[in-house]
Amino acid sequence: MKQVKALVFDVFGTVVDWRTGVAREFAAFLPAFGGTDLDPFALADAWRALYQPGMEECRSGRRPYTRLDVLHRESLEKVLAANNITGASEGDLDHLNRAWHRLDPWPDVVLGLTRLGRKYFLGTLSNGNIALMANMAKRAGLPWDEILGAEPTRAYKPQPEAYLRTAEILAMKPGEVCLVAAHNGDLRAAHAAGLATAFVARPTEHGPGQKKDLAAEGPWDMVAESFVDLADKLGTG
Amino acid sequence: MKQVKALVFDVFGTVVDWRTGVAREFAAFLPAFGGTDLDPFALADAWRALYQPGMEECRSGRRPYTRLDVLHRESLEKVLAANNITGASEGDLDHLNRAWHRLDPWPDVVLGLTRLGRKYFLGTLSNGNIALMANMAKRAGLPWDEILGAEPTRAYKPQPEAYLRTAEILAMKPGEVCLVAAHNGDLRAAHAAGLATAFVARPTEHGPGQKKDLAAEGPWDMVAESFVDLADKLGTG
Structure with a gap:
């Protein structure tokens, strides 16, 4: 990292x-x-x-x-x-x-992102379009530095272009960019494209009976319980 | 407006x-x-x-x-x-x-944008690329909801596509989007594309001897002295 x-x-x-x-x-x-x-x-x-x-x-x-x-x-x-x-x-x-x-963020998100943003550039790498992401961010107070992902890259995850063009827009090498996701499949594709990876479990995303993505299933660079835990582990104060 | x-x-x-x-x-x-x-x-x-x-x-x-x-x-x-x-x-x-x-913002910018953002969606429509705009915003505390302009639209102002595709990304009609600029030429092209227009003079942009863009030179919807004045005139509290 x-x-x-x-x-x-x-x-x-x-x-x-x-x-x-x-x-x-x-x-x-x-x-x-x-x-x-x-x-x-x-x-x-x-x-x-x-x-x-x-x-x-x-x-x-x-x-x-x-x-x-x-x-x-x-x-x-x-x-x-x-x-x-x-x-x-x-x-x-x-x-x-x-x-x-x-949509509302999970309870740890706004505090966690605020702390992470002191040290890192924060972007979205979602399949959502720009207006969707920007309206969500404005309503929920998500402190993104930039909305990236499907619309600027014209590619839907897990296509490699979705990850690689995001790094290119940021003028960074893939390894200078870390995907944070609750989905092992997304992280697998990001890892294959050369990005760093961080897993944060969201065990009730699919409701009380969720069976998948309950734990990290790959060689991810970081595993955290929440965005606040991620900020703690990355030392972002 | x-x-x-x-x-x-x-x-x-x-x-x-x-x-x-x-x-x-x-x-x-x-x-x-x-x-x-x-x-x-x-x-x-x-x-x-x-x-x-x-x-x-x-x-x-x-x-x-x-x-x-x-x-x-x-x-x-x-x-x-x-x-x-x-x-x-x-x-x-x-x-x-x-x-x-x-680059540093003019002194009225952060307060003016903060107030304008309470009522309006705020975006950039610059010829600067995304990383440039996002790094500038993070350093200067510019509260953009989204960075748009040349890189997402793949067009440089004053090409009509730069304005029209920006409205399209926002899922808005051109007339629901207002360009704020200190340059009459930029406003002229936005107006021709169907956008609303607001002029804010920046009489020392080119130094103490500036001769152009000292005043509004077209039928712009708003003319303001500063972003704070624009917020006053638009009633954004």
């Missing part, structure tokens, strides 16, 4: 609790459309389940880079149709689609 | 005093290379004079988009050669080239 100058963060799951936040928004949305018998957490999981297939269309080259807000909107409409929710206006749908802009 | 949701800022000249900052760095650099008889302000002006020709190579299509740090480095080497400054190491040159990352 000694050569690391920038920490770049996975966001959905690592920084913010997307499942609780999206379920909260479904719970507010459903009653007006007769959906009070539906489980908002199940709908959040169903929406998220269409995340990787949507990006895969772009990764495979079958579709040009399309920002996540657009992919989210398409998958939201599928989830609503599958649950017979009809009659939502364009404004309703747009508001619900922006649930991802209004 | 009623429909405006985001303020995007020209940076060199409008936000930061590039001439004083670059001259200060030349003054520190020159003695080690026998350049004590040279005027650091003249060197700053000479370096800046190569700014538009460098970008014009990219705008014209003769050269692909090349980030400003690279163009700055090429023009710095020309300025030094023209003044018979030789013997600087790669480290010396890189450090001096990053003078643009270490």
Whole structure:
């Protein structure tokens, strides 16, 4: 970690609790459309389940880079149709689609990032688009120095370009950049691209019965319990 | 201005005093290379004079988009050669080239942006690249919500794409975005692209004898004396 100058963060799951936040928004949305018998957490999981297939269309080259807000909107409409929710206006749908802009961070995040930012350049390396990430940061007070990731690099993780072009934009060598993530698969791809890696477990990202990503599963440079623990371990005061 | 949701800022000249900052760095650099008889302000002006020709190579299509740090480095080497400054190491040159990352804001900027950020999304719309803008912001405490401009849009102002793609990344209509700039030419191009416009004069950007951009020269939506005055006029508390 000694050569690391920038920490770049996975966001959905690592920084913010997307499942609780999206379920909260479904719970507010459903009653007006007769959906009070539906489980908002199940709908959040169903929406998220269409995340990787949507990006895969772009990764495979079958579709040009399309920002996540657009992919989210398409998958939201599928989830609503599958649950017979009809009659939502364009404004309703747009508001619900922006649930991802209004996610709350895990409790350790703002303090941890604030401390880490005293020593490191802090960026996002998310598959979220710039407006999504920037709106989220403004609402939640996330002190990013810069929003990077899919939209500036025009590549979706785990494509190597997503990691390598992020380092290039920062004018840093890959080894000067460390990915912080709660997902071993993301860290594996970053490691293969030459980035440093730090794992922070988020054992309730997928709810109380989560079975994966409960522990580090690779030769990651750092393993921490939280962003505050990461700041302690990196000596950022 | 009623429909405006985001303020995007020209940076060199409008936000930061590039001439004083670059001259200060030349003054520190020159003695080690026998350049004590040279005027650091003249060197700053000479370096800046190569700014538009460098970008014009990219705008014209003769050269692909090349980030400003690279163009700055090429023009710095020309300025030094023209003044018979030789013997600087790669480290010396890189450090001096990053003078643009270490520019100070005008005195009203941090307070004005902090107040404006309570009501508006704040972005950069500069020809500077992301790392340059982000390093500057971190050092100077500029509270941007997002760094936009030339590198994400792959276009140099005053190309229309620089303005239009910035609005597109923000997922806003051009008229929901207002360019704040000290340069009438920049505002003219933004206005032509459909953006709202705000002029803030910086009458000493080019030193005590400045002759251009002393006053608004177009139908700009707002004219303010400073960023604090702009915050007052926009009612941002």
